[in-house]
Amino acid sequence: MPPEEIEKGSFAIIDQEAGEHGFEPKAWSIVRRMIHTTGDFDFVRITRIHQKAVEKGVEALKQGKPIFTDTRMAKAGISDRRLKPFGVTKTCILEAPEVAVIASEKGVTRSLAGIDLALEKGQGAVFAIGNAPTALLRLIEHIKAGRIEPALVVGIPVGFVNAKESKDALAEMDIPYVTALGRKGGSALAASVINALAVLAGEE
Secondary structure (H helix, E strand, O other): OOHHHHHHHHHHHHHHHHOOOOOOHHHHHHHHHHHHHHOOOHHHHHEEEOOOHHHHHHHHHHOOOOEEEOOHHHHHHOOHHHHHHHOOOEEEOOOOOHHHHHHHHHOOOHHHHHHHHHOOOOOOOEEEEOOOHHHHHHHHHHHHOOOOOOOEEEEOOOOOOOHHHHHHHHHOOOOOEEEEOOOOOOHHHHHHHHHHHHHHHHHO
8 A cells, every 4th residue: 555545544543542632723733643643542632732832833934934843853853855946944952062062061962951952043943852851841941041043842741750741831831832741752653743733835
């Protein structure tokens, strides 16, 4: 079967097995792709999507706003083909050579240092965090302090230390966000959210 047919068939199965879910159609297209990426129907229950997340995320991509990721894996997982029409750039916050130096000097994680360095170019950008709770917590800190206003925060770090807490903190904010409560998450999952938004942007 062609890849497009496999994906279409997979989505049909997900729609059938998920049943009533309560998400509006565009939000469901995001959750459905999250399930498609992971094979995990728990995301019907644990995903939280701010009421303005889809609108602001699609708008940012169509305007060519940059995307910042916390891992190279998330960056690689975001479709270049879908973003190319909009001129969107992807940057992993760990790529700048000075990140390691700053992290060592300040005694912080590279992810936290990377968020600090991304502030200057991050206004109105999309952040996709799937691995580092410290990155998400630092970004939340900057947002609350008024130092940055992203178009959208996709915050789905996976893990056992501060992952749940960072996502709980994000879900309490009145900003455009997509998250999944609890321990589940990951770079591939964060990328899948951006890909779903890119599909929506391409359809408008």
